[in-house]
Amino acid sequence: MSITQDLCIKILDKCPNIQQLKKLHSILIINNNLASASHIALKLIKAYSECREIKLAHQLFDKMPQKDVVCFNVMIRSYVNNALYEKALNMYRDMFRFSVRPDHFTVPQVLKACSGLGELCVGLQAHVGVVKKGLLTNVYVGNGLITMYGKCGSVVDGRKVFDEMGCKDVVSWNSLVAAYAQNGMFEDALDVCRSMMGCCDVKVNAGTMASLAPAVMGSTSSENVGLVKEMFVNYCRESLVSWNVMIAVYVNNGMAKDAVNLYLQMGIYGFDPDVISVASVLPAVGDLSALLLGRKIHEYVKRKRLLPNLTVENALIDMYAKCGSLKDARKVFDEMKTRDVVSWTSMVSAYGMSGDGQRAVTIFSHMQDSGLTPDSISFVPVLSACSHAGLLDEGKHFFRLMTDEYKIVPRLEHLACMVDLLGRSGRIDEAYEFIRNMKMEPNDRIWGALLSACKVHNNMDIGLVAADHLFQLVPEQAGYYVLLSNIYAKAGRWKDVTAIRSIMKVKGVKKEPGVSNVELNNQVHSFLAGDQSHPQSKRIYEELEVLVGKMRGLGYVPKTDSALHDIEDEDKGNHLAVHSEKLAIVFVIINTEPFTPIRITKNLRVCEDCHIAAKLISKIVEREIILRDTNRFHHFKNGVCTCGDYW
Template identity: 80%
Template sequence: MLITEDFCVKILDKCPDIKQLKRIHCRLIIDGNLLSASHIALKLMKAYSECRQIAVTRQLFDEFPQKDVVFFNVMIRSYVNNVFYDRALHMYRNMFKFNINPDHFTVPQVLKACSGSENLWVGLQTHVAVFKKGLHSNLYVGNGLITMYGKCNRLLEGRKVFDEMPSRDAVSWNAMVAAYAQNGIFDLALEVCRTMIKSSSLKPNAGTMASLSPAVTSSTSPNNVMFMKEMFMNHARESLVSWNVMMAVYVHNSLPTDAVDLYLQMETYGISPDSVTVASVLPACGDLSALLLGRKIHEYVQRKRLLPNLILENALIDMYAKCGSLNEARKVFDKMGTRDIVSWTSMVSAYGMTGDGQTAIRVFSEMQDSGLIPDSISFVPVLSACSHAGLLNQGKQFFKLMTEEYKIVPRLEHLACMVDLLGRSGRIDEAYDFIRRMKTNPNDRIWGALLSACKVHSNMDIGLIAADHLLQLVPEQAGYYVLLSNIYAKAGRWKDVTNIRSIMKARGVKKVPGVSNVELNNQVHSFLAGDQSHPQSKEIYQELDVIVGKMRELGYVAETDSALHDIEEEDKGNHLAVHSEKLAIVFVIINTKPFTLIRITKNLRVCEDCHIAAKLISIIVEREIILRDTNRFHHFKNGICSCGDYW
């Protein structure tokens, strides 16, 4: 039976799979001369290109005897779609050898190839040819030129094309936004987007969101994030791309609650998350210690068979680690078919943050045994793990391994870890000498680590030196003023504490309020010190009074050094009693069954008084308490903390 022309066209238009396509091709060769028909040959070329069989596409092109501009356009498009940009440009040059003139379909594809390969020279030549042939007013050509100039960092030329276009569509505006955003000129990217909304009948879409996202994810301006949110809510909520971009914007701007809320809304709007969505929201779950939601997302990933996926698996490890669930992080890690440096580094970091320095070291050694070569990033968590666990000698050995065997030049992160390691171990003089011998200028993290150690070990002299450097480097950072104030407070130098407050007030520096988050029934609850805004505040404070009474029976005395107020001892104790982590712990106690694990995340370092209180509460209510602060995890059980009171 002969294959008919109509049947052939119908099948090829449906984009058959490669096996079916090869069968059709064989029938065409055996049954007749249909291959000599140009429209059949072109459809066959397109079908092979879509199946990524670019060599066969080129063979069909070469074998066809009478090639016109359409054949060249299809071949160039095939190369571009399969990311063979140089071959596409070579094919473009061959057109002139055959005396075939490019048309308005050729030029946009050539410009895509120039954009993909960042070939400005051919792009400029094409622009000249466009002018000569009068194609510069073509919408698709104009859009291609803007994109090409943006990719090649020639923004003035791109903007000139944009401004001179007789008409623009959404692609034109998005291309101009992307050109600015890709080159780090975020203010102009946002300005073009705002102009589009004000002066054009066109509305932003998913493409606009995607084009603008580099500008907003790199920005720390609340106004920019708000603008992106308004655009998403009003114009671009119908596409999964828009949801993914908006979620990434929230995560990159330290708004994990908003990212999680957005994820939970997706089902209402009939939007199904994909792997990009999941990779975006998992870090937010980790930041909030939203373990229950993280587990549900993990179940969704398994149900949708999104694994194996290295990026997702690494994100799951990181999420479980940040939620203090080491066993679940390890299960994901152990099931991975392929692991990269990020996978191993995440596990080292997970053990280090919980104070299990020995296991962190063992995992790092296993990474080396696996054949992977540690990079500069992977040494940071193992040095930090040594610091948190007080493993001074091992930390020094790893620093020597990094610098002498692997020849890695220490970055500021490594140097900060070493200062922290020495400082926590009480080697304040050695830590200060280490800073003075550094070949690079120390940053605020390095001086901050030294100042923190001085506070713990009551070293006033070096503490003042560290504070002086910090107040010059980052005069707006409230945390360092508080550390210095703490040193003075421990020494009873309340006049100096008052002076620090006066300096902060004069400079407009405000102390970052302590916030503790806890997840309950898929909702994250946040508490501030002395917070009375929660609907259950009355019950929380009543239960807190009862628990504080039981703590006193066990010998609790408020650690008033943690209070930076020059007030009576009794008032200091009252102030400490309402710290945010205590309120969050009590909230969980009154809303969950006995023996339920309590999981809290705090945005600041836990104070000495709350640390003592958490140990006692774990005895009183017979519950495990996992508290993650900015430095590490504290796992309280039966009156003992995993940090060994070393933090």
């Protein structure tokens, strides 16, 4: 079978599969050894590279009698495209042995290899060569340098290259955005985006949003969230990556409702969520306790065959755990073909949050038996689970295991768990001594855990010490003022209560309003204390009044020492009666069938009065109430809570 050169080139340009390619290669050798022609050999090298047969590509390169800059460029690009960056740099070094001078096509590929390896030294050498050859005016070379410096952590040098470039395109700007984002400099990345939006020569595009992706995992100001939203709405909504970035920005800035709403809009704009979309939105679904939506997303994942996928499966476990559905979380866990430390840690956390400390401890032990090594993060939920369940000895055991056997240096999160564990167990003096012996400076979480324990166990002296530190560390944090106020109230020191309230007013410290969320018919409803804004408010208050009457018949008396202390006792009772949890619970009762479980999420710790009320309501209406606050889950059933009133 004969074959012309033109036909051969046409076939090779269509990127044949490996079987076709090898057959064609054989025919070319038979037909007057056309494979030895340099232009055809280069086409073959590219084709083998695209089929990931890089060894065969290199064999062809080695057989070429004459190797010019084009041959080296093709081979270097082949290695880079297959992420074989070290081999690409070795090929670059070989150029000089063959006295072949790199050109403006060589340098961008070499810089990509340096970026992939974080090889700043070779990148600097390449930069020197660029300057000597006068290639800095080439926009592709400049863009490669910015990317290389960003990937190697030398953002200042990348910025300098950008500023010195005479001609810049949108890739130049996006490369600088990415350089800042990859190095955690989100504010600087957004400043570049602002400059782009004010520049006439370039337009923000989906690539800009993609460049921001590495930096969206942290929280930022509302102004910056607004900027990203403006970019998304006005310039970037045509890309799935942009949708994913915007969802992540919302999630990581505590804007769960916005994240969920954006996810639900994707289909309207013709986008099918991918694994990144799903993994990004599931934490928001969990934060809202939107279990029905979570189950729909789970069904979508199965229908689209996005499983098995470790990231998505771990996110599903976390979502179900946050929604208080341990059964669903465990089902996902049990069906996983492979599990990593995150999978096991998520299950430990799920049981711990629900108050089942013993099972959390068992799961942690099973993780050890599986051959996986627990990391620093793994110990936080097991220590927390021991604390919430009052497992003092077990908690001390795991802390010793972490430090002595696994040689993990305790972080502030671990230390806070230990203070909480000791404090909840009534070992206030031991907890205080633990803090004093710490090798690092205690933060507000540690002193806050001690202050909470002092309130529960009526330890005024150490409570004042803890409060003193807290007011220095976080003078704007209202919750700690309220805690100290409640300690004074329990001791009957009303003058001190008044003094604390006065300090709050003078400093402008305001108590964060309690918000309770509940899902109904794929919509999340939010309630504030005394909320009158809901369309069903009138009926909610009528039903609540009836419920309170039935509660009083069971001996309910409002626990007024958990209310604000600058109002009269009768008004305190009225204030407690309209706490957000109670409004949310009644809303579900009047809008669902009897015996339907009630799921509530609150942004603050549930107060003692609402805890008592929820127990009584669960008995009166014969429903399970699952309430998640900032500390843990409370499962109320038949007048009893799974926390055993220990929270």
